[in-house]
Amino acid sequence: MPVLTSHTPAPDGAPRPSAAPGSAGAPVDLGPAVALSCRECGERFPLSPIFACEACFGPLEIAYDLPTGDPGALRSAIEAGPHSIWRYAPLLPVPADVATKPNLHPGGTPLVRADRLAAALGHGGELYVKDDSGNPTHSFKDRVVANAVEAARAFGFTTLSCSSTGNLAGAVGAAAARAGLRSCVFIPHDLEQGKVVMAAVYGGELVGIEGTYDDVNRFCSELIGDPAGEGWGFVNVNLRPYYAEGSKTLAFEIAEQLGWRLPDQLVVPIASGSQLTKIDKGIKELIATGLVEDKPYKIFGAQAEGCSPVSQAYKAGHDVVRPVKPATIAKSLAIGNPADGPYVLDIARRTGGAVEDVTDPQIVDAIKLLARTEGIFAETAGGVTVGVTRKLIETGQLDPELTTVVLNTGDGLKTLDAVAGTTGPTAIIRPNLDAFREAGLA
Ligand SMILES: *Cc1c(COP(=O)(O)O)cnc(C)c1O
Numbered sequence: 001m002p003v004l005t006s007h008t009p010a011p012d013g014a015p016r017p018s019a020a021p022g023s024a025g026a027p028v029d030l031g032p033a034v035a036l037s038c039r040e041c042g043e044r045f046p047l048s049p050i051f052a053c054e055a056c057f058g059p060l061e062i063a064y065d066l067p068t069g070d071p072g073a074l075r076s077a078i079e080a081g082p083h084s085i086w087r088y089a090p091l092l093p094v095p096a097d098v099a100t101k102p103n104l105h106p107g108g109t110p111l112v113r114a115d116r117l118a119a120a121l122g123h124g125g126e127l128y129v130k131d132d133s134g135n136p137t138h139s140f141k142d143r144v145v146a147n148a149v150e151a152a153r154a155f156g157f158t159t160l161s162c163s164s165t166g167n168l169a170g171a172v173g174a175a176a177a178r179a180g181l182r183s184c185v186f187i188p189h190d191l192e193q194g195k196v197v198m199a200a201v202y203g204g205e206l207v208g209i210e211g212t213y214d215d216v217n218r219f220c221s222e223l224i225g226d227p228a229g230e231g232w233g234f235v236n237v238n239l240r241p242y243y244a245e246g247s248k249t250l251a252f253e254i255a256e257q258l259g260w261r262l263p264d265q266l267v268v269p270i271a272s273g274s275q276l277t278k279i280d281k282g283i284k285e286l287i288a289t290g291l292v293e294d295k296p297y298k299i300f301g302a303q304a305e306g307c308s309p310v311s312q313a314y315k316a317g318h319d320v321v322r323p324v325k326p327a328t329i330a331k332s333l334a335i336g337n338p339a340d341g342p343y344v345l346d347i348a349r350r351t352g353g354a355v356e357d358v359t360d361p362q363i364v365d366a367i368k369l370l371a372r373t374e375g376i377f378a379e380t381a382g383g384v385t386v387g388v389t390r391k392l393i394e395t396g397q398l399d400p401e402l403t404t405v406v407l408n409t410g411d412g413l414k415t416l417d418a419v420a421g422t423t424g425p426t427a428i429i430r431p432n433l434d435a436f437r438e439a440g441l442a
């Protein structure tokens with residue numbers, strides 16, 4: 001059993017792991033997951049609630065015994081599965097009977113053919129929006145949390161926790177309520193009201209921290225190292241390898257919804273960079289299992305200018321990401337010290353993509369553009385991806401004649417403030433036809 005020292009670096013720059021129930025080496029059933037593997041040096045460790053390599057402190061990810069023998073049979077089994085992320089259980093760190101356990105059954109969200117948005121953006125090829133706003137707590141975070149819950153169950157944790165920019169707190173609160181676990185989540189105290197209410201309503205403990213997300217994350221590191229945090233599963237810290245795998249289901253769904261085919265280009269938002277990194281891992285596993293044909297694909301990362309450490313590093317040609325202090329309306333993406341930043345840079349460069357950023361006014365414009373062309377009301381993170389897509393087309397970085405998928409990862413009802421100041425009734429009139437005509441509405 002590897003023991004991590006206090007020198008171990010952590011996701012988003014802080015926490016170190018704690019001992020946990022079930023970490024004494026007893027075999028756990030997490031389906032096809034066989035080990036943890038270091039992203040840097042390849043060293044393997046038994047499945048346990050750790051996240052950093054004992055040898056080199058690199059991040060750990062899940063290694064699998066993947067079903068590579070018969071792609072046709074695997075495809076049929078998936079297609080016969082539940083209408084949720086659990087249809088992909090053979091490719092996730094979860095037990096085979098996961099769908100029978102009490103959980104929120106996220107996923108199965110629409111891939112919307114966005115012809116009217118395409119026309120507005122000058123995109124002549126197929127353009128799709130993967131609209132993840134319809135998940136149980138209205139963001140993509142339900143996908144990752146559902147995977148972390150299975151790991152928490154397997155390792156015997158009784159309290160589910162996280163450091164959150166908002167959406168994660170709600171997803172953890174809801175998932176814990178459904179699973180019958182205690183929850184205690186930590187957020188920056190100044191989040192949007194919609195996110196605070198979402199996080200609080202499920203009845204777990206919700207702690208506002210006077211500081212930024214990065215301060216929240218640092219605080220959680222102290223808690224993990226303290227007896228007060230013993231038995232706690234922090235979904236994005238000591239359960240991070242399991243949590244992160246949930247993002248692969250976005251790649252799986254997109255490929256299946258395209259008829260088991262990969263898109264040419266994907267535009268993905270970046271907070272810690274975990275989602276983008278695991279979408280790439282998911283695509284590689286689709287290819288490795290023969291579920292899709294191998295072909296080139298480009299992954300583009302999207303940030304808000306007010307929190308664009310990865311975009312800045314990309315443009316400067318750097319391999320390392322210098323932390324920033326966030327100042328943007330895209331609070332769900334406001335991580336100034338993104339743990340997976342260097343891997344995002346590597347993926348964008350290796351696949352021929354790019355990392356771009358847009359200003360807050362451009363985010364607002366893009367939210368309204370998506371709403372008016374496609375009837376999809378995105379949270380600020382969706383404004384970031386749509387705004388960045390527009391910028392990538394204008395600057396010639398994204399090929400508008402190919403097949404492109406843009407991610408909307410959250411619901412606009414959670415970030416009403418972003419657009420409330422510039423939207424509202426077209427007119428307010430007395431209830432009669434004269435007034436209607438006078439207002440020029442006839
Ligand atoms: C958390 C989040 C993301 C991506 O987060 P990563 O840390 O990069 O995985 C994207 N969009 C929304 C709305 C989120 O809440």
Ligand SMILES: [Zn+2]
Pocket residue numbers: 038039040041042043053054055056057058
């Ligand atoms: Zn290592």
